[in-house]
Amino acid sequence: xxxxxxxxxxxxxxxxxxxxxxxxxxxxxxxxxxxxxxxxxxxxxxxxxxxxxxxxxxxxxxxxxxxxxxxxxxxxxxxxxxxxxxxxxxxxxxxxxxxxxxxxxxxxxxxxxxxxxxxxxxxxxxxxxxxxxxxxxxxxxxxxxxxxxxxxxxxxxxxxxxxxxxxxxxxxxxxxxxxxxx
Numbered sequence: 001x002x003x004x005x006x007x008x009x010x011x012x013x014x015x016x017x018x019x020x021x022x023x024x025x026x027x028x029x030x031x032x033x034x035x036x037x038x039x040x041x042x043x044x045x046x047x048x049x050x051x052x053x054x055x056x057x058x059x060x061x062x063x064x065x066x067x068x069x070x071x072x073x074x075x076x077x078x079x080x081x082x083x084x085x086x087x088x089x090x091x092x093x094x095x096x097x098x099x100x101x102x103x104x105x106x107x108x109x110x111x112x113x114x115x116x117x118x119x120x121x122x123x124x125x126x127x128x129x130x131x132x133x134x135x136x137x138x139x140x141x142x143x144x145x146x147x148x149x150x151x152x153x154x155x156x157x158x159x160x161x162x163x164x165x166x167x168x169x170x171x172x173x174x175x176x177x178x179x180x181x182x
Contacts, residue, residue, distance in 0.1 A: 044181055048082070051075045052176040059166040061156045066103060066116060069166045072153040075177045080145050083180045086152055088124075089137040090166055090173030097130040098160035104140060109149035116155065117142060133167055143182075152177060 006018040053073030061067050075084060086104055094100045101122035107114040117123075117140060124138040144150050154175060156164045166173055 046181045047085075047178050048078055048181060049075065049179045050176065052174055054172050054174050055166070056168050056172045058168040060163050061158075062161060062163040063157055064159065064161045066101075066105075066120060066155040066157045068105075069102075069154045069156045069164075071166065071173050071175050072151055073175045073177050074149055074151040075179060076149045077144060077147050077179055079181070080147050081182045083182055084142045084144060084150070084152075085178040085180055086140040086142060087137070087176040087178070088139075088154060088174070089135075090154075091133050091171040092126060092136050092156075093131065093133045093165045093167055094126065094158055095131060095163040095165075098158045098162040100124075100126040100156060100158050100164045102136070102138065102154060102156050104142075105153045105155055106142060106144060107151045107153070108144060108146050109151075111148075114153075133171075 007015055008018070009015045051073050053071060055071040057070070059069045059071070061069060071088075071090070077084065088102070088104075092100055092102070102124040103120060103122055104117045105114045106117055123140050124136055126134055126136060142152075152175060154166070154173070156166065158164045
């Protein structure tokens with residue numbers, strides 16, 4: 001049998017040609033049953049998915065060690081070599097002075113542990129703003145090296161054990177995860 005190319009002509013000009021490879025066997029390309037675009041070249045830096053978690057509840061932590069502030073978001077990376085860009089934005093307050101520290105943890109589905117990212121170093125360190133609500137944000141780039149569901153959770157502590165509040169009265173905290181092609 002003779003192999004032929006499939007030619008699709010544009011409505012007014014141009015055309016797309018699909019050539020059959022010169023290889024033995026049968027090759028199948030399955031198109032999704034949905035509208036959209038076909039990504040032809042994954043290039044480094046391309047954002048391929050976005051997940052966002054929000055929390056409008058008041059969350060508190062009174063400890064000198066990190067603990068969960070409940071806000072989380074879960075993403076399932078398409079490729080294990082891709083990066084996850086983590087973006088946090090929210091309002092915090094510390095009672096009676098003391099520095100607040102925020103970081104993220106990563107828990108991979110089926111994994112045995114929850115890991116504090118950055119070696120538990122603070123991704124945000126707020127100066128002594130006693131009883132003042134402060135807008136805060138941070139950015140962290142992670143390399144989870146997995147294609148399993150991965151949950152990122154916000155953690156907080158204060159350096160003197162005073163109460164850290166993730167403000168939810170009239171404020172919404174967000175944790176946004178972007179998968180970026182490496």
